[in-house]
Each structure stands twice: as structure tokens, then as C-alpha cells.
Amino acid sequence: DAGITQSPRHKVTETGTPVTLRCHQTENHRYMYWYRQDPGHGLRLIHYSYGVKDTDKGEVSDGYSVSRSKTEDFLLTLESATSSQTSVYFCAISEAGTTDTYEQYFGPGTRLTVT
Amino acid sequence: AQSVAQPEDQVNVAEGNPLTVKCTYSVSGNPYLFWYVQYPNRGLQFLLKYITGDNLVKGSYGFEAEFNKSQTSFHLKKPSALVSDSALYFCAVRGVYNFNKFYFGSGTKLNVKP
Numbered sequence: 001d002a003g004i005t006q007s008p009r010h011k012v013t014e015t016g017t018p019v020t021l022r023c024h025q026t027e028n029h030r031y032m033y034w035y036r037q038d039p040g041h042g043l044r045l046i047h048y049s050y051g052v053k054d055t056d057k058g059e060v061s062d063g064y065s066v067s068r069s070k071t072e073d074f075l076l077t078l079e080s081a082t083s084s085q086t087s088v089y090f091c092a093i094s095e096a097g098t099t100d101t102y103e104q105y106f107g108p109g110t111r112l113t114v115t
Numbered sequence: 116a117q118s119v120a121q122p123e124d125q126v127n128v129a130e131g132n133p134l135t136v137k138c139t140y141s142v143s144g145n146p147y148l149f150w151y152v153q154y155p156n157r158g159l160q161f162l163l164k165y166i167t168g169d170n171l172v173k174g175s176y177g178f179e180a181e182f183n184k185s186q187t188s189f190h191l192k193k194p195s196a197l198v199s200d201s202a203l204y205f206c207a208v209r210g211v212y213n214f215n216k217f218y219f220g221s222g223t224k225l226n227v228k229p
Binding site for chain 2: 004031035040041042043044045048050058090092094103104105106107108109
């Protein structure tokens with residue numbers, strides 16, 4: 001988990017409230033990702049960023065938005081939290097790869113419960 | 116499209132015995148494959164990757180993986196399991212059209228009993 005922090009680590013919120021999760025890296029990697037982990041589904045990509053202000057959707061992006069105003073920070077926002085968004089959220093980073101393929105490095109995760 | 120499948124939700128093995136965690140892939144073209152490990156309440160950690168070349172890839176903590184193109188498999192192996200290897204293991208494949216997207220399997224829980 002070195003070089004990547006996530007905050008908060010745990011959060012309980014009520015249905016309908018907005019929630020923002022933060023990912024911070026000190027590795028200066030270009031790519032940043034948000035995944036959610038649910039039993040039986042493994043990790044599913046929500047959004048990712050390939051540079052400051054450059055983001056794209058993943059496979060489960062509905063209900064989520066992201067922003068990246070600095071290389072080191074990637075924010076995930078649940079505009080109006082629902083119980084189906086109860087999950088563990090992981091941030092990951094990697095170097096850019098075109099001819100080379102780089103592995104990802106993951107943060108420690110945020111456990112979000114929506115009641 | 117690209118995907119990986121991990122057919123076993125759980126694998127049980129005795130300490131000292133060899134272990135295998137299975138992964139099969141579906142990719143058009145050459146696959147770029149990864150294994151990660153997740154210990155309780157932690158993020159995923161990279162173990163090893165296959166890009167090209169030798170079909171047997173060596174990684175961290177004594178793990179290795181065998182790429183088999185004819186069987187579209189990339190099984191994770193270790194000759195002698197340790198109790199401390201007990202964890203959740205994920206196989207992943209790089210995207211074909213977007214090199215910086217990755218697709219993960221559902222995970223296999225490895226239990227190593229003393």
C-alpha cells in the first residue's frame with residue numbers, strides 16, 4: 001500500500017446523501033483507477049483517469065462521478081448514495097503503458113456502508 | 116471482449132503440499148495476464164505477470180504461473196504451500212482496445228491448513 005492512501009477508511013452514510021472518497025498518491029503515476037469489490041464479483045472498474053482532468057468510464061460507472069485536478073489526487077463521488085453502493089472501494093495507480101504493460105498498485109480500501 | 120474466469124471459489128491445501136489456483140482467459144489476440152493477492156483488510160498486491168516469452172513466470176513469495184495458450188489458462192502455482200499463503204487471489208487481464216484497463220476474475224480463496 002506504500003505511496004497510496006485512501007480516505008476515509010470507513011464510512012457509514014444514509015441513502016440519498018452525497019459521499020466523496022479520496023485517493024492520494026505520492027508515486028507520480030499517470031493512471032489512477034477506482035474499483036469496487038463485492039463478493040462473487042471480484043473487482044469492477046468504476047472510473048479511471050489517464051491524466052489531470054482526463055477521465056473515462058469503467059463498467060459500473062452509473063451513480064458515480066470522478067475528478068482529478070492534480071496528478072496526486074483522484075476523487076470519487078456518489079452523488080446520491082444508494083444501498084446498492086455499499087461496498088469496499090479500492091483506488092489503484094499504474095504507469096502509462098503502450099508498448100510496455102505495467103501492473104497496478106492498490107490502496108488499502110474504503111469500506112462504505114449506505115443505510 | 117476480454118475476460119478471465121476463476122472456476123474455484125475456494126481451494127484447500129495442506130501446508131507443505133503443492134498448490135494450484137486456476138485461471139482461464141478469453142482474449143482476442145495475445146493476452147497480458149496478471150496475478151494479485153489480497154490479505155484480509157488490505158488492498159491487492161501484485162504477484163506476477165505474463166507479457167510474452169517464457170511460459171513459466173516466476174513472481175513474489177515463491178509463486179509462479181504457467182501460461183498455456185492451447186488451453187487459454189494461466190494457473191498460479193507454488194511447490195510447497197505455507198499457512199501464510201492463505202488469502203484471496205485474483206487473476207486479471209489487460210484490455211485489448213485500451214491497454215490501461217484491466218479486467219479481474221471473481222477471486223479464489225486459498226486456505227492452507229497446518
